[in-house]
Amino acid sequence: MSNNLLQHGAVLRVDLGAVRANYRLLKGMLKEGGGATECAAVVKADAYGLGAAQVASALLKEGCRHYFVAHLDEGVRLRSVLPGSAQIYVLHGPPPGTESMFHVHRLVPVLSTMEQIAGWRRLARQLNAALPAVIQFDTGKSGLGLSSADLACLHQESHLVCGIDVRYAMSQLACADDPEHPANQAQLDEFQRLRAMFPKWKASLANSSGIFLGARFHGDLARPGAALYGLAPVHGAANPLRQPVQLKARIIQVRQLAAGAGVGNGLTYKATGPRRIATLSIGYADGWGRGMGNRGVVWFDGVPAPMAGMVSMDTCSVDVTGIAEDKSGPGQFADLVTAHYTIDDIARATGTVGDEILTGLGPRICRDYVDEN
Ligand SMILES: *Cc1c(COP(=O)(O)O)cnc(C)c1O
Numbered sequence: 001m002s003n004n005l006l007q008h009g010a011v012l013r014v015d016l017g018a019v020r021a022n023y024r025l026l027k028g029m030l031k032e033g034g035g036a037t038e039c040a041a042v043v044k045a046d047a048y049g050l051g052a053a054q055v056a057s058a059l060l061k062e063g064c065r066h067y068f069v070a071h072l073d074e075g076v077r078l079r080s081v082l083p084g085s086a087q088i089y090v091l092h093g094p095p096p097g098t099e100s101m102f103h104v105h106r107l108v109p110v111l112s113t114m115e116q117i118a119g120w121r122r123l124a125r126q127l128n129a130a131l132p133a134v135i136q137f138d139t140g141k142s143g144l145g146l147s148s149a150d151l152a153c154l155h156q157e158s159h160l161v162c163g164i165d166v167r168y169a170m171s172q173l174a175c176a177d178d179p180e181h182p183a184n185q186a187q188l189d190e191f192q193r194l195r196a197m198f199p200k201w202k203a204s205l206a207n208s209s210g211i212f213l214g215a216r217f218h219g220d221l222a223r224p225g226a227a228l229y230g231l232a233p234v235h236g237a238a239n240p241l242r243q244p245v246q247l248k249a250r251i252i253q254v255r256q257l258a259a260g261a262g263v264g265n266g267l268t269y270k271a272t273g274p275r276r277i278a279t280l281s282i283g284y285a286d287g288w289g290r291g292m293g294n295r296g297v298v299w300f301d302g303v304p305a306p307m308a309g310m311v312s313m314d315t316c317s318v319d320v321t322g323i324a325e326d327k328s329g330p331g332q333f334a335d336l337v338t339a340h341y342t343i344d345d346i347a348r349a350t351g352t353v354g355d356e357i358l359t360g361l362g363p364r365i366c367r368d369y370v371d372e373n
Helices: 016-032 044-048 052-060 072-079 099-104 114-127 148-156 182-195 343-350 354-360
Strands: 010-015 066-069 087-090 108-111 131-136 164-170 202-204 245-257 275-280 297-300 303-306 316-319 333-337 366-370
Touching: 010 016, 016 052, 016 366, 044 052, 044 354, 052 066, 052 072, 066 072, 072 087, 072 099, 099 108, 099 114, 108 114, 108 164, 114 131, 114 148, 114 164, 148 182, 164 182, 333 343, 343 354
Parallel strands: 010 366, 066 087, 087 108, 108 131, 131 164, 164 202
Antiparallel strands: 010 245, 245 275, 245 333, 275 316, 297 303, 297 333, 303 316
16 A cells, blocks of 8 residues: 555545446447437546546547536636536536636536526627527426426527527436436427427437436437446446445454443444454545444455444444454555445445445545546
8 A cells, every 4th residue: 555545544436447337338228229418428527536537538539529527616727627529517507697607617507597698698789709508408307407488488589598509408317327217208399399389409318327218318419427427327236337346444452342332423333242353444535334333344354344323523443353453454455335335235224326326525635537348
């Protein structure tokens, strides 16, 4: 372990080759769909915690030309690592008064309200230029996007999009990870109905899970995030993706407990007999959340050790009674996430979703990049 890694309590190993392989798999599925669907990469939230600059640069090698972030600030930072030929879309659109920053940094806003459209139209008029944008439709998720009344208004008063070069009509699926859910077809029908008013605009609908719903959902540009990072796209089905992340945390101290001793805040764990307890240098400030308290396991050379007690801000404890002492001493590392005990497995054990765990892994965790094929 290098000195640099020794300065950190935990290490997230990121295999960019696995991210690239996942991108190729998704691209292949879009191609099988028979259309000319392009595959974007959603790299918001620092590429779900893996590192936006590293992930975007790796995917550039695979020919990815479209990248999505959520905030203007994320877009500005990503622009400095990507060539001008790469499109960067900002999902939240421009807060009023920031439109010119989008133009300066060559960022394409996703416009979800009539006010955002008016702001972008004003800038286009000032510059006397056509400015690119994506226009988001709400098709039932009731989050971001224009209502069908807004779209009827745009349809009747086409001057409202004057000067806006609409690259895509976009919408978000609410239940795509459940292929049987009736909302998928209902949202697709609504999207097609609304798009028929603007036949020249290309379409972008599918997130990771949407790609797995089949070609009807693919549109012209798919927007996978989670699947690139190995998270399961279809609820309850086998996961075909590679696992790009492994997480390890260092043991700081090991102690021998007598029967009846308690562990951690609130003493929620009680030793039922003599126990060896190891304290790891990762806690909820690192995104190893309180939901892990007394739930789930960590691994030593493939042997599981259960979490013991509540997670603290900087540490958590595990019961290493069943682990060989030469594998579980101070300075040694526990495996928290592996190819066989994935982020999704942890999410299931602790009652959340993989995206939340992955995006929560904090900046104190050292990122260690490899790019294997
Ligand atoms: C985050 C996001 C995505 C990516 O979704 P995944 O489920 O992670 O693939 C796609 N589109 C929009 C609008 C998003 O906000």
